[in-house]
Amino acid sequence: MNASAPRLTRLLIIEPDPALGQALQQHLNGCGHRITLCESGRDGLAAARAGEFDLVVLEAMLPGVGGAGLLEMLLEARPEQGAMPVILVSAHDGEQQRIEGLRRGADDYLAKPFSFDELEARISAILRRVALERLRWRWPAREGQHQCGELRFCRDTKTVALAGQPLALTETEFRLLYALCTHCDQILSKAFLYQTVLLRRFGRHDRALDLHVSHLRRKLSAVGGEDRWLRTVWGQGYMFSFGQA
Template structure:
């Protein structure tokens, strides 16, 4: 059974969330924003962070958790689109605003699990241990880790998948729609900048090339290209 970590940052909706997730056959463990840093991500497939009613600084909470975990994180927040954009900038894999449709949350969880090769309700055997290399970049597919000159880049799962897609299509322009479907499990919608935020975060973690250029180039109106 798929294991989810529910991080409760002071919301009263936690029991409703647990009931919803159990009803959809997920195993759930609850923790709070203080104790979450003592958890090992190896025990979970995905984390849900509910900061919709917290009185603490939401950006600090998310930043600390993102630094601790590389597994996918879905953030539940309150407020306007700017809050959702901030969540994506800080490394969230997806973000929902209260109030949200319960079916939409489950759909987004399953979409993320599919793209990281985890069946929604069963554990899959690990992939064969193999590597993809591109110049100084090395991707460890089994560990879902990327390195540059043997230095771990600390990519999130979404950033890793984006880099893997780009590396396996060197020189090709990959559309935002293609990247969104394969990395986020959803189609691009009007004003949706999720892919752009994740690419921006990926660029920040990638050192410059030997020629001092960026690894990922924007092709305006077309998409992104690994050079």
């Protein structure tokens, strides 16, 4: 029996310069990636919402919505799959631009003009890191279900029920609630939750985790849970507890 061919890495490139975009597409195709190329932020966002990508290469100075605004929308484009890693590229190489891009949630920042080989090396490094971080997500051995108070988690269906009432959770929300419940009554830092749940680095101005927490509180309340179970510990992180606040 022949071994299965390795899956091609799916990359989304959002680059308004047609010549550069096509050159990038040709080079990265040759490196074994499957490329979707978009020249506008609108088309790039639509592609991200419709498809599944392992990484995005995004021009930071897009006309219209702008790379910074588009970056935030890309990070939430497919919440059920977790945030996609993003490499920002830009002709602006000032320290402030790099810091702002990373704070907004980018995984890397590369100044133009850049070597295509360097871009490929950075893509490979990020994909290796993401793969290793995903290996950290572990369910207890030989357990198909996990109980926390009245919450019952099912590994096979990635579902949670509260006193028999199912919660309509995305995969990211499932991982977040499971991480919090398996560390019940413990404060989990945002940095830890970003690494283990959102599978990326924590940026001080990144609000993606806060959004997931807000959605999770609302969904718990909808099936009879209480907001106070999922607590914000200011300056430290989040804690799940069935005890009194």
